[in-house]
Amino acid sequence: MSDLPKPEDFAPKTYRPGSTDWMDVPAEIRKGIACYAGNPKSLEAVGLPNPRTWSCFDEDWQLPENWQQIIHEGFKERLEKFRSFKVFMDICVRCGACADKCHFFIGTGDPKNMPVLRAELIRSVYRNDFTKVGKILGRLGGARPMTIDVLKEWWSYLFQCTECRRCSVFCPYGIDTAEITMMGRELLNLLGLNIDWIATPVANCNRTGNHLGIQPHAFKDMLDFFVDDIEEITGIHVDPQYNKVGADILFITPSGDVFADPGTYTCMGYLLLFHFLKEKYGLDVTWSTYASEGGNFGSFTSHEMMKRLNAKMYREAQRLGVKWIIGGECGHMWRVITQYMDTMNGPADFMETPVNPITGTRFEHAKSTKMIHITEFTADLIKHGKLDLDPGRNDNLRVTFHDSCNPSRGMGLLEEPRYVIKNVCNEFYDMPANTIREQTFCCGSGSGLNAGEDMELRMAGGMPRANAVKYVHEKHDVNTLATICAIDRAALPDLMSYWVPEVEVYGVHEMVGNALIMPNEQERTTDLRGEPLPGMEEADE
């Protein structure tokens, strides 16, 4: 992060827009805030249009000759297909309630990062191409034709939006600005204008079942590694099942959890929990080396791609004949499942409405998708007193919780993760009310923007979140930021080391794994990271 400005130089000098009309201010596409172009091999692999080597920093983006026609027709098709899109184009009164709610606007001060203006970039073309007022009044009516500069502006600002939907919470009309970004990105994809941090995970997922391109034998190899580590720490040999036909429950988590720290410790937490439940209650859970990804970078590309990648989870559930699915600590997966799955690949009638066989709890809200979030499952177990927990083993952690955008705003999961944390940790402190729950501030790196080359943008967009963490760090000595999303676990460590270096990032089920007392376990001296447990520091030396 050596090219980054220092934290103290970061805050925007002003939030006041300049005097030039926004239509006359061209987008500045520069290093530090822009992502690299999609690798043509990845585009080709999934049949995305116009695969070629290009760079957003070049003048010539190597577009097809009829690119304006492609955008116009793609726009028209989507207005007809998605009523929400048409409504969102028409009903905004530009009241500005959303303007200062976006973390990218707060972090950069760039007026085009106000959600209202970001959407206006697209609306202005909509008015020009599809409304009478726009056709007659032109610029006076807020309309402008699609030009190469407008296209570049779209690209720049649609990839400075994490589709987090904080703005939509404040919109009096309920406009979902994230869906406008999604539509915009879908149109850009018609011209091959994706970024590599999205395009390559999509291609990998299509090929191997997960974003990282982990093949089945490697997937098992990685889990085996955790199994060995767990045995060293607890003396218990956990024995995960893979691709088991006839298992009761299929478990699917983001591949980041099996590959990247600190998600790998969360993964060890899942393994411990499932082993505990198998030993004590005979719970029959299987992992899949094919449906080995909960996340869906297709949703950052197009509806069609989202549907394609989502389908594999349900195909696998059908093939294995499981009753229902538990999904891991993932973010955008839950927006896809909760808001699109039902009409996209569902309803999944070949499965049963999830019922926790240990407690009898019926998860009625998942009767269409047949998938529940693991914190719902664990919270239910704790509520019924089914887990043996020693929260004292997490006493070195003073915890706050970052509501991941999609589980909170996309599925309303607010209470369960907190309930779990409060039962496995003794010290919990929420951040200020306007920065959590449905008003949570994004990590600044969601929707595929968690690349390395746009670090300045990520640190700017993550600043509001980091500020709230800093507040509880200073007030309550918080040293642990818990989260339930793999992008968070990948992105927040960078954000913390930049803004609040005293704070470490944890998954919720890592803390569950620390606290969970396994039947016949040896006396533990370390946590899942191999660090001495509270009170065991001397034993380590």
Add this chain to the structure above:
Amino acid sequence: MPTVEFGGKSFTVDEDGFIDDYTNWNQEWVQYVKKEEGIDELNDEHQKVITVLREYYEKNGIAPMVRVLSKVTGFKLKHIYELFPSGPGKGACKMAGLPKPTGCV
């Protein structure tokens, strides 16, 4: 894609300077990354990291997770950073000719 010349060889690289194809890797590439990384002397420990990375990649088609690299080589993460200042991904994987991982990482 940009190309770099080193030791009489030519390499195609991506925006972050990773080699385009694992099979185009050779000793000149190692020397090139050594210079880029500002490493004074390549010792047996550097060599061990590179060998472990390449063997794992050949078997699994992906770089090993950091914890595996650490366990197999016996080097703590801090020591890997001492060997490769840019870290296991941008330093060691680059020198070993592996592509950079993408996704929730």
